[in-house]
Amino acid sequence: MPTLRDIRRRIRSVESTQKITRAMQMVAAAKFNRAQADVQTLRPFAEGMEALLGHFLRCGEPADHPLLAREEIRKRALVVVSSDRGLCGAYNSSIFRAAEKEIREAEDPEGVGVIALGRRVSDFLRRRSHKILFDFEMLGDRLSTTGAREIALHLQHMYATGEVDQVDVLYTRFISTMSREVVVKPVLGIRLDTEEAEGGAPYILEPPGEQLLGDLLPRVLFTRVVAVLAEVFASEHSARMTAMRLATDNATELLDELTLVRNRMRQAAITRELADIVGSAEAMA
Amino acid sequence: MATTFHTRILTAEGEIFEGATTSLIARSRDGYFGILANHAPMIASLVPGKLVLKDGNGKESVFCMSGGLLEVRDNELRILADSAELPGDIDYDRACRAEERARERLGGRGQGVDLDRALLALLRAINRKKTTEEYRHV
Numbered sequence: 001m002p003t004l005r006d007i008r009r010r011i012r013s014v015e016s017t018q019k020i021t022r023a024m025q026m027v028a029a030a031k032f033n034r035a036q037a038d039v040q041t042l043r044p045f046a047e048g049m050e051a052l053l054g055h056f057l058r059c060g061e062p063a064d065h066p067l068l069a070r071e072e073i074r075k076r077a078l079v080v081v082s083s084d085r086g087l088c089g090a091y092n093s094s095i096f097r098a099a100e101k102e103i104r105e106a107e108d109p110e111g112v113g114v115i116a117l118g119r120r121v122s123d124f125l126r127r128r129s130h131k132i133l134f135d136f137e138m139l140g141d142r143l144s145t146t147g148a149r150e151i152a153l154h155l156q157h158m159y160a161t162g163e164v165d166q167v168d169v170l171y172t173r174f175i176s177t178m179s180r181e182v183v184v185k186p187v188l189g190i191r192l193d194t195e196e197a198e199g200g201a202p203y204i205l206e207p208p209g210e211q212l213l214g215d216l217l218p219r220v221l222f223t224r225v226v227a228v229l230a231e232v233f234a235s236e237h238s239a240r241m242t243a244m245r246l247a248t249d250n251a252t253e254l255l256d257e258l259t260l261v262r263n264r265m266r267q268a269a270i271t272r273e274l275a276d277i278v279g280s281a282e283a284m285a
Numbered sequence: 286m287a288t289t290f291h292t293r294i295l296t297a298e299g300e301i302f303e304g305a306t307t308s309l310i311a312r313s314r315d316g317y318f319g320i321l322a323n324h325a326p327m328i329a330s331l332v333p334g335k336l337v338l339k340d341g342n343g344k345e346s347v348f349c350m351s352g353g354l355l356e357v358r359d360n361e362l363r364i365l366a367d368s369a370e371l372p373g374d375i376d377y378d379r380a381c382r383a384e385e386r387a388r389e390r391l392g393g394r395g396q397g398v399d400l401d402r403a404l405l406a407l408l409r410a411i412n413r414k415k416t417t418e419e420y421r422h423v
Contacts, residue, residue: 041299048295048363052356056328145297203358206313206329215330219354219365226297 004269007262011255018251024087025244031141032177032237038143039174039230049223056216057192059202061209066160067217069189076112077133077164078102079155079187081171081228082121083236084139089243091172091180091236092120098182099170103130113164117151133164143233148226156221159188171228172235177242180235187224190217289341290322290360294348294369301348301369302338309338309362311355326358333405333412335419336369347372349416351409372420375413384410 002010080099082092099114099121106112113133116122122135136151158164167188173181205212292306309320312334320327336348353366387407391400 042297044293044300045295045297045365048293048356048365049354052328052354052363052365055326055356055358148297202326204325204327204329206318206327207315211314212328212330215352216354219367223297223365 004262004265007258007265011258011262014251014254014258018248018255021244021247021251025241025248028088028237028240028244032234032241034142035230035233035237039234042143042227042230046223046227049220053190053216053220055203056205056212059205061205061213063192063210063213065210065213065217067156067189067221069191070165073165074111075164076106076108076166076168077115077155077158078112078184079115079117079167079169079171080121080125081139081169081232082116082118082124083232084119084141086120087243088236088240089246091239091243092124094182095121095170095172096124098184099125100128102170102184115155134158139232141233141236143226143230145226148229149222151229152218152222152225155188155225156218165189169224169228171232172239174231174234174238177238180239185224185228187221187228190220287322287360290320290324290357290362292338292362292364294336294364294366296353296366296369298368301366302346305341306362307339307341307343309336311336311350311364320357320362322360324357324360324362327356329355331355331364331366333408335412335416336364347416347420349375349413351412352405370413372416375417377414377417380410380413380417384414 078099080095082095086092103109103112103114114125114130115133116125116135116137118139119137122132122137125132134154136154140147155167159167166186168184168186170182170184173183175181289305289307292302292304292309293300294302307322310317311320311329311331312318313329314332317334318329331350331353333351336350337345338348339345348369349372350364350366351368353364353369355362355364357363383406387403387410390403391407
């Protein structure tokens with residue numbers, strides 16, 4: 001049976017926890033606003049890049065480049081993106097679950113190597129002793145084009161040297177503050193669809209064919225990476241915002257209950273003391 | 286026939302320019318080239334250089350570009366730039382330091398120096414310096 005003092009202590013501790021979760025909720029909200037703005041500024045750039053690639057591919061220029069899709073895929077890299085920090089609800093665990101499923105259900109699970117992006121996922125994969133091809137460890141908490149460029153360059157190098165024959169990214173797509181979705185998106189290799197070649201506008205290519213492809217493909221890769229990261233940050237911060245709001249609400253509920261108990265106990269103590277006084281007064285009379 | 290075309294200059298960090306344009310000059314591997322309204326569909330790769338465009342009122346704007354891709358069709362021109370800055374926004378001292386660093390790396394050779402990257406960095410730095418010097422007093 002908790003004493004009145006225990007209940008009071010409990011209330012104080014719940015109150016201070018609530019202060020923390022409320023502060024974290026506000027910080028996450030501020031970071032989320034920035035992340036959402038980043039998603040929006042990036043969108044026209046990313047759409048423009050994919051459109052340009054599509055137009056180029058439709059020109060049907062026969063060209064060869066180390067970043068193009070390969071016939072035989074022996075090694076597949078799965079870039080798994082999580083956050084560096086926790087306290088964001090099911091955000092990270094749903095990524096882990098999806099990653100394990102993706103590897104288990106792959107045609108050749110042995111041929112899948114994981115590239116970890118974000119501290120949570122590298123910790124998780126290491127515990128599960130999955131084969132990690134590369135570990136970027138830290139992800140940070142806001143979009144940086146320099147960081148995205150580094151990641152893109154690394155993936156490009158791994159692909160061009162033949163270390164991997166395909167690169168997919170598993171990440172959380174941002175839909176709205178209330179909904180997110182874990183998806184797998186291919187980023188390399190890029191397929192030259194000569195099927196669609198007919199009917200495309202006759203573009204002037206400067207420089208022609210292969211050289212232009214060499215300038216284009218690394219930029220397509222960079223754009224895909226930076227677009228994924230923008231969504232990842234928006235997802236992470238919105239997940240943390242929701243998780244912290246729930247925690248704050250729970251604390252309020254708990255405080256209401258505890259306050260009720262405390263008041264009842266205090267009233268009981270007063271009644272008991274009063275009964276004692278009245279009892280002893282009667283005995284003296 | 287239209288006399289202007291719509292131009293958008295975008296980078297991963299945001300939109301740099303958007304509006305009606307009568308002419309645009311940019312730099313490809315083969316040198317500077319110009320684009321007027323009703324240009325044939327084209328995809329071009331840009332190298333570090335300046336970009337000059339004239340808007341509908343004849344006002345000229347200059348940007349310092351570090352490479353990118355340009356696409357034009359149906360009087361819509363879009364540039365996806367690696368970076369695009371106004372000459373006034375360039376950090377001149379930083380460009381000088383970047384140039385020195387790139388020259389050192391190119392001179393040093395060996396030790397896993399990525400020559401392509403160093404060379405590109407050098408070109409970008411020189412371009413930033415040149416554009417600033419040219420437009421400093423404008």
